[in-house]
Amino acid sequence: MSSADFATAVTKRPQQEVAMPLIASNIKFTQATNPQKVPQVDSNEIWAQNVSSDHMLTCQWTTERGWDAPEIKPVADLNISPLASCLHYATQCFEGMKVYRGFDGKIRLFRPELNAKRLAMSAKCVSLPQFDADELVKLIMALVQIESPKWLQKPGSFLYIRPALIGNDAQLGVRVPKKATLFILLMCWPDFSKSNLRLLTSRGDAIRAWPGGFGHAKVGANYGPSFVLHDEAVQAGYDQVLWLFGPEGQVTEAGASNFFAVIRSRETGRHQLLTAPLDEKIILDGVTRRSVIELVKANLANELEVVESSFTMSDLQVAWEEGRFLEAFVSGTAFFITKVAAIQYNHQDLDLPQNDDPIATNYGSSIRSWLHNIMFGKEQHEWGVVVDMEASNISY
Amino acid sequence: MSSADFATAVTKRPQQEVAMPLIASNIKFTQATNPQKVPQVDSNEIWAQNVSSDHMLTCQWTTERGWDAPEIKPVADLNISPLASCLHYATQCFEGMKVYRGFDGKIRLFRPELNAKRLAMSAKCVSLPQFDADELVKLIMALVQIESPKWLQKPGSFLYIRPALIGNDAQLGVRVPKKATLFILLMCWPDFSKSNLRLLTSRGDAIRAWPGGFGHAKVGANYGPSFVLHDEAVQAGYDQVLWLFGPEGQVTEAGASNFFAVIRSRETGRHQLLTAPLDEKIILDGVTRRSVIELVKANLANELEVVESSFTMSDLQVAWEEGRFLEAFVSGTAFFITKVAAIQYNHQDLDLPQNDDPIATNYGSSIRSWLHNIMFGKEQHEWGVVVDMEASNISY
Numbered sequence: 018m019s020s021a022d023f024a025t026a027v028t029k030r031p032q033q034e035v036a037m038p039l040i041a042s043n044i045k046f047t048q049a050t051n052p053q054k055v056p057q058v059d060s061n062e063i064w065a066q067n068v069s070s071d072h073m074l075t076c077q078w079t080t081e082r083g084w085d086a087p088e089i090k091p092v093a094d095l096n097i098s099p100l101a102s103c104l105h106y107a108t109q110c111f112e113g114m115k116v117y118r119g120f121d122g123k124i125r126l127f128r129p130e131l132n133a134k135r136l137a138m139s140a141k142c143v144s145l146p147q148f149d150a151d152e153l154v155k156l157i158m159a160l161v162q163i164e165s166p167k168w169l170q171k172p173g174s175f176l177y178i179r180p181a182l183i184g185n186d187a188q189l190g191v192r193v194p195k196k197a198t199l200f201i202l203l204m205c206w207p208d209f210s211k212s213n214l215r216l217l218t219s220r221g222d223a224i225r226a227w228p229g230g231f232g233h234a235k236v237g238a239n240y241g242p243s244f245v246l247h248d249e250a251v252q253a254g255y256d257q258v259l260w261l262f263g264p265e266g267q268v269t270e271a272g273a274s275n276f277f278a279v280i281r282s283r284e285t286g287r288h289q290l291l292t293a294p295l296d297e298k299i300i301l302d303g304v305t306r307r308s309v310i311e312l313v314k315a316n317l318a319n320e321l322e323v324v325e326s327s328f329t330m331s332d333l334q335v336a337w338e339e340g341r342f343l344e345a346f347v348s349g350t351a352f353f354i355t356k357v358a359a360i361q362y363n364h365q366d367l368d369l370p371q372n373d374d375p376i377a378t379n380y381g382s383s384i385r386s387w388l389h390n391i392m393f394g395k396e397q398h399e400w401g402v403v404v405d406m407e408a409s410n411i412s413y
Numbered sequence: 414m415s416s417a418d419f420a421t422a423v424t425k426r427p428q429q430e431v432a433m434p435l436i437a438s439n440i441k442f443t444q445a446t447n448p449q450k451v452p453q454v455d456s457n458e459i460w461a462q463n464v465s466s467d468h469m470l471t472c473q474w475t476t477e478r479g480w481d482a483p484e485i486k487p488v489a490d491l492n493i494s495p496l497a498s499c500l501h502y503a504t505q506c507f508e509g510m511k512v513y514r515g516f517d518g519k520i521r522l523f524r525p526e527l528n529a530k531r532l533a534m535s536a537k538c539v540s541l542p543q544f545d546a547d548e549l550v551k552l553i554m555a556l557v558q559i560e561s562p563k564w565l566q567k568p569g570s571f572l573y574i575r576p577a578l579i580g581n582d583a584q585l586g587v588r589v590p591k592k593a594t595l596f597i598l599l600m601c602w603p604d605f606s607k608s609n610l611r612l613l614t615s616r617g618d619a620i621r622a623w624p625g626g627f628g629h630a631k632v633g634a635n636y637g638p639s640f641v642l643h644d645e646a647v648q649a650g651y652d653q654v655l656w657l658f659g660p661e662g663q664v665t666e667a668g669a670s671n672f673f674a675v676i677r678s679r680e681t682g683r684h685q686l687l688t689a690p691l692d693e694k695i696i697l698d699g700v701t702r703r704s705v706i707e708l709v710k711a712n713l714a715n716e717l718e719v720v721e722s723s724f725t726m727s728d729l730q731v732a733w734e735e736g737r738f739l740e741a742f743v744s745g746t747a748f749f750i751t752k753v754a755a756i757q758y759n760h761q762d763l764d765l766p767q768n769d770d771p772i773a774t775n776y777g778s779s780i781r782s783w784l785h786n787i788m789f790g791k792e793q794h795e796w797g798v799v800v801d802m803e804a805s806n807i808s809y
Contacts, residue, residue, distance in 0.1 A: 065584055065586075066496075066584045066585045066586040067496060067583050067584040067585070069495075069496065073495060092495065093495075094492040094493055094494055094495070095492075095493050095494075095495055095500075096490040096491075096492060097490055097491050097493050098490055098491075099465075099469060099488065099489075099490070099491055099577075099596055099598055100462075100463060100465065100598070100600075102637070103499075103500055104491075104499055104505055104577060104579050104633070105505065105507050105575075105577060105633055105636070106633050106636035106637045106640070107503040107505065107632075107633030107634045107635075107636060107637035107638070108636075108637040108640070109500055109501065109503065109637065111501050141641070142638055142641065143637040143638055143640065143641075144637070144640035144641055144644060177585075179501075179585060181495075181500060181501060183500055184637070186463075187463050188461055188462045188463040189462045189463070189573075189575060189598075189600055190461075190462040191636060191640075191643070191668070191669050191747075192640065192643065192644070192647075193640050193643075193644050200495055202495055202496070202585075204496075204585055221625075222625050223625050224623050224624070224625035224626050227620055227623035227626065228620065229617075229618050229619050229620030230620055230623065230638070231638045236503075236637065236638060237500070237501055237502050237503030237633075237634070237637075238503045238633070238634030238635075238637060238638055239503075239634075240498075240501070240502035240503060240504075240587060241498070241502045241503035241504040241505065241539040241540070241580070241632065241633075241634060242503070242538055242539055242626070242627045242632060242634055244502070244504070244539065244540035244587075244588065244589050245537070245538065245539075245540055247587070247588065247589075248540060248588070248589050251588075272587070273587050351587075
């Protein structure tokens, strides 16, 4: 047998006919016997990002059987073969979303179908199995139904949701995994949006993502190699790296969040909201990013023009020097909408206008309020998807 | 506490004074009680790349303690927290090397210090802990000492060695891991070098690595995102993807191996060995690649000029059309030295001259013999490092 023969034999598999799709209603449940204490808001435990709720959801997939019945069970270590491709070849992708206890007492997700679809897209990028995004949303809701009464008691509280998909067949070949595990965790999470951010632009010799790569997907491969620069930024007193691309210093995204700049156009005098475009696939197609753009187009059409196209740090520096760089903020699930205080570029801190500065705008704050109101049920909006805590379409 | 305060608190740790270095002589040993059967050469089991030897080596690291005592113990699943960064953020790197039973009965590694140093370099790329490369080589030798008598009985046989390092602290923050696990497996491995390879050049919209990225390191992040194109290549009847870079179609590497082309120079009429340079960091700094270059410079200086600089598929196509593309082969631990039969580019198969073709050269075959002789002890050479099976400097 040659390698090509073998590879063909293992990849040309007629599995589509019999493999089961992901079906949320098949869920099994095992109650946790050692429930954990809910940590205090803003405690060290929360900031350590290591406290999960009592239960996790897992679901196994194989090429032969497709998706097994999902299980909700006590959070525990995963048993992973040392040969598993998730440990060697980064066959892994994930999502980040939140579940909110509204001020009306209801439990909501924010546009969960977008995260579920993005996980399926990311899975495709790293040759992991496909699934129906609606079923993933149902699985998330099932876990939320179980955990919310204990872990989301106070109106205004939230948990972070981490769905992840990993390739874990016990073979070392450099090829498409034949086994995978989907798992979903609910995590106690700090509020990263409380203090303004200081960003450090990436060095010219460091690239997070590139055209033709996978920077648009939420795959593990985008993160580990970025830690070195992130750590350098933290050591230098900054919060996140603002990743630039190419010789012109094209602005892409800021660490684990999308980036927005508000400038006054030199030509028209109008306020513009600049953000990197999706077409080169070098930034994440963020759910919060998309929501920001949609809200600005709907609510601020007359005063703030959305410009979703390439711009550079030099553009921003010139605007800053001319007093036209009015505001910057980042968006994302972890950072929500967080104002940027300063950006270091070419060894110079560009301090951005803050509230008492006459030229400062405050669009980020408005957008933040609108989103907050939707997430916590102060405004009824189709983006805030209520989780029905009474009737469940999942029997267990 | 702000995110920056917390990040600073957890990263500015004064751990260097007390943390233990990796020390091979501290090794502990637990005998496997359920020994496995050694599979037949070229059996389906071997091609499945899922048979390891009976024991693995593991070693834990934490920022506080440094490296714990290494353990050799029965191969078993790893218990990994579902929060571990190796599963979410690809904090993972690995090595590929082999151990050979020589025709003189001795057990040899091939330039193991180069793999050990590369693992340390790769670890740095993904913020994983450093170690003394010599100690890693000693750990590999310790495992080899235990497994060779059973798993490498026949002269001419070999096992694949897979050292890997993963970040596995139980926290979901996007930051440098505070815990890691080193593990080493010995695997039964197929001989991929027996049949000539057919390569499919990558599509213009798919890029494996980028200058300023991490394509030169053996990190998981380089592999998972490449499976999609590899699978397309296999489905189309090819063995590996030949990854091109940039609008000019710069030739980089072939799947999990480096790529070499032999052409006759139009200007000088001399034979040239073309291979991509290391300076842009978009190809792996292969141990076999390096050895090929050194051997050609030492043994073939008068007939084959090494040209380690950028070249494009168009260059190769022109050479092919003019009858000057004489030979191509790939090099690597898995593929050793394997001749290339054809390269598909722009929907055209460039069939390369084979042995009966008067223009064909056969440098790959000579290089392969030289390396084979060093690996299997037919030639005594400093690259073939004998593992002393009698006296061990490791007590357990």
